[in-house]
Amino acid sequence: xxxxxxxxTMRSNRDVDGLIRAxxxxxxxxxxxxxxxxxALADPxxxxxxxxxxxxxxxxxxxxxxxxxxxxxxxRSEKER
Numbered sequence: 001x002x003x004x005x006x007x008x009t010m011r012s013n014r015d016v017d018g019l020i021r022a023x024x025x026x027x028x029x030x031x032x033x034x035x036x037x038x039x040a041l042a043d044p045x046x047x048x049x050x051x052x053x054x055x056x057x058x059x060x061x062x063x064x065x066x067x068x069x070x071x072x073x074x075x076r077s078e079k080e081r
Contacts, residue, residue, distance in 0.1 A: 028059035039069025042076035
């Protein structure tokens with residue numbers, strides 16, 4: 001199980017792969033924080049996992065966080081084009 005401290009460390013280290021793995025954590029709040037962290041980093045690699053999460057996650061707060069983060073990632077990608 002991932003902790004919120006782990007999420008903070010991954011975000012600080014720009015560990016996109018670790019944050020993507022945390023999207024599968026059993027704790028809804030951890031999944032939500034991982035999603036928001038991915039949105040803040042706006043790495044294009046996170047777009048597909050966040051899209052899947054915003055549609056399929058069983059937790060409403062995690063889906064909402066993923067939807068917000070997805071918009072951030074897509075918005076950043078569009079600005080860079």
